[in-house]
Amino acid sequence: FELERLGVHDSVEAVFPPSELADFLADLPLEVGVIGDDEIAACDAAVTLEHREAFLEVDWVHSIQAGVDRFPFGEFEADDVILTNSTGIHDRWVGETVAGYLLSFARRLHDHVANQQERRWDQPEWDEGFTLSGTTACVLGTGTLGSGVAEVLGSLGVRVTGVRRSAEPVPGFEEVYATDNLLEAVADAEFVIVTLPLTDETRHLVDADVFEAMREDAYFVNVGRGPVVDEAALIDALESETIEGAALDVFETEPLPEESPLWELDEVIVTPHCAAFTEDYFRAVGDIVRENVSRLESGEEFYNRVV
Numbered sequence: 001f002e003l004e005r006l007g008v009h010d011s012v013e014a015v016f017p018p019s020e021l022a023d024f025l026a027d028l029p030l031e032v033g034v035i036g037d038d039e040i041a042a043c044d045a046a047v048t049l050e051h052r053e054a055f056l057e058v059d060w061v062h063s064i065q066a067g068v069d070r071f072p073f074g075e076f077e078a079d080d081v082i083l084t085n086s087t088g089i090h091d092r093w094v095g096e097t098v099a100g101y102l103l104s105f106a107r108r109l110h111d112h113v114a115n116q117q118e119r120r121w122d123q124p125e126w127d128e129g130f131t132l133s134g135t136t137a138c139v140l141g142t143g144t145l146g147s148g149v150a151e152v153l154g155s156l157g158v159r160v161t162g163v164r165r166s167a168e169p170v171p172g173f174e175e176v177y178a179t180d181n182l183l184e185a186v187a188d189a190e191f192v193i194v195t196l197p198l199t200d201e202t203r204h205l206v207d208a209d210v211f212e213a214m215r216e217d218a219y220f221v222n223v224g225r226g227p228v229v230d231e232a233a234l235i236d237a238l239e240s241e242t243i244e245g246a247a248l249d250v251f252e253t254e255p256l257p258e259e260s261p262l263w264e265l266d267e268v269i270v271t272p273h274c275a276a277f278t279e280d281y282f283r284a285v286g287d288i289v290r291e292n293v294s295r296l297e298s299g300e301e302f303y304n305r306v307v
C-alpha cells in the first residue's frame with residue numbers, strides 16, 4: 001500500500017502528548033498529524049493506544065504499547081490491516097520500576113513515605129528491613145520486560161530465575177522453568193514477578209494454587225497485565241497472609257475501582273499502569289514507526305508485526 005497520511009490518534013495522550021510524536025516524525029516523506037476519531041478514515045496508517053472500529057479501514061495500525069490484547073486480531077486479519085506493536089522498548093524502564101518496588105519493600109521506603117504524610121517519626125522494628133542481595137526473584141515471562149527486570153535486579157545482587165512456555169535458557173536468567181512447572185518455579189523465590197502478555201493461555205495463570213505454593217514471606221509483583229492474575233485469589237492471599245505483600249501496576253479493572261481492598265492493604269503498593277512511563281517514550285515509539293516506514297518503502301517485512 002501507499003503511505004501518504006499517518007495519523008497519531010489522540011488516545012496516546014494518556015502516555016505522552018500526541019503532538020510530540022507527530023513533530024518527531026515530521027521529517028518523514030508523508031503527511032503526519034494528530035487525529036481524533038473523525039479523522040481516522042482519511043489516513044493510511046495510525047499510531048494509537050486504544051482501539052477504534054474505524055482502524056479496520058486503514059492499512060496499518062501501530063500500538064504504542066507492547067500488549068495488544070485490546071485489538072481484535074481476527075478482524076484485522078479479515079480486513080487485511082497490518083498491526084504492529086512496541087515490544088522491545090520497555091526493558092530497563094520497567095526493570096527500574098520493579099527494582100523500585102523491591103527496594104521499597106526491603107528498605108521500608110513505602111512505610112516512611114506513608115508516615116511522612118502524617119508528620120510521624122516512626123522507626124521500623126529492628127528486623128523489618130532486609131537487603132535484596134542474595135534474594136531470589138522468579139520472573140514469569142522472559143521477553144523484553146522479563147529480561148529488563150532480570151538485568152536491573154541482577155545488578156542489585158538478586159538471583160533471577162524465569163518461566164516461559166519452554167525451559168530453553170535465556171541470557172540473564174540463572175534457571176528457566178517451563179510453564180508446566182510454575183508451582184515448582186515460584187516455591188523458593190522471595191519475589192514472584194509477572195511480565196507476561198495477556199493471551200488465552202495466560203488468563204488467570206496466576207491463581208490460588210500459585211499463591212499457596214509461594215513462600216509466606218514472598219512479595220508478588222505484576223507489571224504484565226491484570227487478568228493474568230486471579231485478583232480475588234490475590235486479595236485472599238494477602239488478607240490471609242499466605243504471602244507477605246504485592247506491588248501492582250496492572251489490574252483486572254483499570255482504573256482500579258475506588259472500593260477495591262487493594263488500595264488499603266498493608267504491604268501493597270499500587271501504581272496506575274505507569275511502570276513504563278518515561279519522557280523518552282514517544283521517541284522510542286517514533287523510532288519503530290520510522291523503521292517500518294522505511295521497510296514499507298523497501299518492501300521488507302514489518303518490524304514487530306503482530307497481525
Ligand code: NDP
Nearest residue numbers: 066067087141142143144145164165196197201223275276
Ligand atoms: P515479549 O513478547 O518480549 O515477551 C513475552 C514473554 O512472555 C516471552 O518471554 C514469552 O516466552 C512469554 N510467554 C508468553 N506466553 C506464555 C505462556 N503461556 N506461559 C509462559 N510464558 C509465556 O513482550 P514484552 O516483554 O515486551 O511485554 C510483555 C507484556 O508486558 C506485554 O504484552 C504487556 O501486556 C505488558 N507490558 C506492560 C507494561 C506496563 O506498563 N506495565 C509495559 C510494557 C509491557 P516464550 O515465547 O518463550 O514462551
